[in-house]
Amino acid sequence: MSSSPIQSTELSEPIAPVSSYSPEDQPAYASGRLISMVMNTGSGHHAYGHEQLARQLTAYFSEQGFEVDLYLLTEARQLSEVVRQARAKHEREGGVIVAAGGDGTLNTVAQELKHSSIRMGIIPLGTFNYVARALDIPLDPFAAAQVIVEGIARPVHLGIVNDYIYLNNASIGLYPKIIEQRELYNARFGRFRVVAMVSGFVVLMREQQKLKLKMTIDGEQTPIETPLVFFGNNQLQLQDLKLTLAECVAQGKLAAVAITALTRWQMIKLIHRLQVGLFEQAPEVTSFCADQIKIESRVKRMKVAIDGEIVQISTPLIFKVAHNALQVMVPQGVTK
Structure with missing residues (x-):
């Protein structure tokens, strides 16, 4: 995701999933086997590849007996609203809301799920993926999907600043400036760790x-x-x-x-x-x-x-x- 503000945006109409898969022989809703997966395909340099990946993951979850709603978003501002809509459905039917993306995407999903009983799944697609790594979630997308299917729910702590997590x-101070410089470098050179490190060093060397x-x-x-x-x-x-x-x-x-x-x-x-x-x-x-x-x-x-x-x-x-x-x-x- 870009450095645009994390915010809630009210949309005029609900956003429907681009696809929905349901196993024929299993009452997925009744058993709490509902997965809603959200992905922002409008960010990064591999958007088309991510869209293909999202559909492959959706097929995998469906094969495991889950009802799957897939949301492919082109704008970061849509994410909060989509997760709120999915949360309302999951409050009735249980299941997991899956965030596929970097730590910025994970933050937005977690912001909407905090203090709820709804489980959050993680498909790490970012540069550093600190959240996934800290929780021993594999960085391979399909191995991470297997954790969502076979793993357990664990409560985690959240940092809070005013109304944000x-x-x-x-x-x-310095760090917001580092982020702004990093986004300029990312737009020019791509989202790589070395780019993030160099851009940060440039800011640190300034007055x-x-x-x-x-x-x-x-x-x-x-x-x-x-x-x-x-x-x-x-x-x-x-x-x-x-x-x-x-x-x-x-x-x-x-x-x-x-x-x-x-x-x-x-x-x-x-x-x-x-x-x-x-x-x-x-x-x-x-x-x-x-x-x-x-x-x-x-x-x-x-x-x-x-x-x-x-x-x-x-x-x-x-x-x-x-x-x-x-x-x-x-x-x-x-x-x-």
């Missing part, structure tokens, strides 16, 4: 404006000037970044990092510290492990990067964790 991370904030951490106020505040909710991603805050997430708490303003040379040293696992020991870095963090600013709205998408959110920003707020299909035996 984040599965991986949320941040203000950055400090944010003057007031943070309230579990009731204790502190002023801070920083170009970046980063909140993580994905233990694997924090481990990949060599951050000990991964243990904070494992405990179901709010993990955050803020840095002071840096020169280019200090930034280079900080990147090196990140690579060798010494990032949190740098004097320019402050880590937080809390139940709730409130961020106040003089500006009325702030750009927040949420799972790779950018939204404008009214201040103050309230960050917390919603425990066991989403039911996700994972392989049997996964308990972490």
Whole structure:
């Protein structure tokens, strides 16, 4: 998905699935064997290939005895509305709503399914696929589909900022600028990990404006000037970044990092510290492990990067964790 805001868009008419398959001999609805799969085919550079894949997966689920509704979307703005429509059907008939896409797509689906008993399935088609990897969901689409058929539902925690959720991370300051630069590079060079890394490095090497904030951490106020505040909710991603805050997430708490303003040379040293696992020991870095963090600013709205998408959110920003707020299909035996 692109860096367009994650938002709910009311459409004039319901969106019907482009195809619906039902096994002849099984009462799928009565047994809760309903699958609704949503995919945004208008994003990325392999849209046609993804459409073919969606139909192959639909056929696979049907062969396994599931009633399948397939939604192929060409615009990201349609996604929230489609999931709301599917949710109403699943509240009556049970089953699984499957998000086929990157972590931005997963976020939008999870936003609509939070605090419900409806199970969410994942077909990872993104660049990094941190959500799937953290839950031991295979990156091969058909192996991931098998997990949806044979796996179990596991409750997972969600990061919350005001009315939005984040599965991986949320941040203000530098990171939204990194996302914007990444999308420019993606449009030119394609969605590859090396492109994301290079675009991020370009932003980090520029002069950055400090944010003057007031943070309230579990009731204790502190002023801070920083170009970046980063909140993580994905233990694997924090481990990949060599951050000990991964243990904070494992405990179901709010993990955050803020840095002071840096020169280019200090930034280079900080990147090196990140690579060798010494990032949190740098004097320019402050880590937080809390139940709730409130961020106040003089500006009325702030750009927040949420799972790779950018939204404008009214201040103050309230960050917390919603425990066991989403039911996700994972392989049997996964308990972490």
